[in-house]
Amino acid sequence: MRSRYTGLLLAVTVVLGCPSSDDGGEGPGGGNPEEFYKGGSRLKAQVTKTAEGVRWPSEGYQWFDSTLNQICLWQETGTDGAFSCVPRDMDTLPNGEAGFFVDASCTEKLLSRSAPLPSGSHFVRKQGACGEPSRFYSVGEPFTNTTAYYKSGASCRSFSVPSNDKMYRVGAEVAAGTFARGTLRIGVSDARLSLQFIEGEDGSGQFVRLMDTARNTACGARWASDGKSRCLPLGPTTALGQLPFTAANESCTETAFASTCVTAPRFAVNYSQGPCGPGAKVHEVGEQLAQAYSSAGSGVCQPLTRAPVDTFYFRAGAEVPPSNFVEAKEIDIKTHGRLKVRGVALGDSVKVPLMLHDTELNTPCDFMEDMNRKLRCFPSSSTFTSNDLFADAACTTPLAIDDNPTCAAAPPSRYIIQSTFTGDGPPRYRAYHAGAKHDGPVFVRPMGGGTPAGCRSAQRIPEATYYKLGAEIAATSLVEGTPGRD
Structure with missing residues (x-):
């Protein structure tokens, strides 16, 4: 969860296919969270609210269609730019x-x-x-x-x-009118970027993507190779690469970039770098590959024979300098008690709310269910435990794992999230302060229980960091949210 800006932005960007033209008109924007997700007469926005005035999309941007009595998501359904939920x-x-x-x-x-x-x-x-x-x-x-x-x-x-x-x-x-319909509209824009929204025919509205208008591509705030967050290409214009899963040569040293649309990609980007990486480099798309390779799993470079259906692979072309892409600067947009709506500002006037920040714990937070099925804004963390990892051969001292590489750019984890599956719905969560790092052997037992006799030695993940659990953070001390529709 340390990639703080991308989750919500990607959650809405994926509803769109190839970039569409827009017929003009004015739309919302300017960073006001209320304008980025609002319900209408048929589609009800699913939100989490707090007593202090937070109103935040629940589970990304998902709608309740009151006519079909189902959850729905916007998807492009016409070549004329029409959308349906x-x-x-x-x-x-x-x-x-x-x-x-x-x-x-x-x-x-x-x-x-x-x-x-x-x-x-x-x-x-x-x-x-x-x-x-x-x-x-x-x-x-x-x-x-x-x-x-x-x-x-x-x-x-x-x-x-x-x-x-x-x-x-x-x-x-399906007949016309079965699904709620919407139209793509432009909101706030400047010379280089625009915010795009779906305007539902019932009065609903939803932010769907940032558009780099100079390059006619959707983009998202990602860490670039010059050490700055920039609006880098996303979506069908962009072929993605990640070694060792896809390589362009027989020695598996050159990345192959994958796309599901052979005619669409214009950029090749590797977003797999973690917080220790040099940041993403953007390339023009090079030649299409007749054969891709992989060393994933076996460690031996060999031809890729089980590629996903309708997936095409490309080499990287010339690098596009990072300065060509608009910088995304972190901003605080609105404060509700101890929670702040935090986002990014891009260019002259474009602002996008992306996350909630708990000012008392000094961390981003996400609404999840506690052990009593109440929504709480739990600290975001890449360190987690599921009751099956321990520091001792008797399996009595629980451990948590952070499988992100550690480096100066990724400070030690401060919080641990524990998930518990009870079989009667979504997982429930607890939060802990991170305890001491554990550099010794690790042990596992069957998830969710087992006996000490079932405790067995496990192999450490080489780049992972292990922590003992510190003091639990009382769920009642976290900001409570109430689910609703409006």
């Missing part, structure tokens, strides 16, 4: 000739699930070709035949449907 819990049909079919000519697809659909209205997504929006269909009647079909080369072959598989026919394409 589509149900979050939706199955996706395999692309192309993959998947299962009703008929012996393999033309009518089936939806296959491991569990039956719950009651209510359900929809299925068919992803479009590169650069095209997805299409959406209703889920039809259960498929009760014992024989279905699949494509094998040029042949359509039959198979016996396993008794525990749940299959459904795909119904008609």
Whole structure:
């Protein structure tokens, strides 16, 4: 959680496909958190509120569609820049000739699930070709035949449907008005950047991305190679690379950059550097690779044979100097008691709220459930424990692990977050002060319990730092939030 600015910004940027044109008009912006996420007559903003006046998006930007009685997310659904708030819990049909079919000519697809659909209205997504929006269909009647079909080369072959598989026919394409619709609008802008929002037809509104208007690409505040936070390219214009998972040469020393849209990427960026890294370098996209390589897992460089479907790999071209991208400077936007809304200012007038900051603990914080199912703003931390890691062979002294590399740029952790899964909903959390570093052997036992006899030695992660748990931070001492919709 130390990458403080990227989580919320990325959560909203991913709803967009390739950059779209806008038809003008004025929109919100200027850093006011209330304008970045507001409900309408149909779509209700899911927020967490505090007694001191904080109003913060719950679980990123997720909406409650009061007509469909479902959670939905905005997605581009038209080449004309139209958006729809589509149900979050939706199955996706395999692309192309993959998947299962009703008929012996393999033309009518089936939806296959491991569990039956719950009651209510359900929809299925068919992803479009590169650069095209997805299409959406209703889920039809259960498929009760014992024989279905699949494509094998040029042949359509039959198979016996396993008794525990749940299959459904795909119904008609959704009619206009089934999903709430929205339009992309420009908010505050200057000569180099603009804020873009989705304006719902019901009066709702949501910030979706920063646009580098000079390069016509979405961008986000990331640590750049000159040691400054800058608005670096994101989204479909950007091919991403990370060694050792994808390499461009047979010795696995040159990064290959991956994209799911062969015609779209114009930049190649490696965002994998941690707080000790030199920062991200932005390159122009180079030549497309006929073969990528990988040394992940085995440590031996070999041809990559199991690449994800519709993924293309590229070499890096010429580096784009970091000074070409707008600097993002940390600012405090608004104070509510001990919590501050903190964000970034870019250019002359663009401001984006990105996080909450607990001034008493001097740390970013996130609303999560405590052991009594109350929302509290827990300190953000990359150091965590799940009740299964210990400092002694009897498994009595719990440990936490920070698997980020340690260096001067990454000071020692001050807080530890412990997650507990109880089987009756989302995990519950506790917070601790970080205790002393532990440089000795580590031990594990079955998650969630076990006996001392089940305690066994474990291998240390070479670059990780281990901490003993210090004093617990009482959940009641943290700022309480109340979930709601408006």
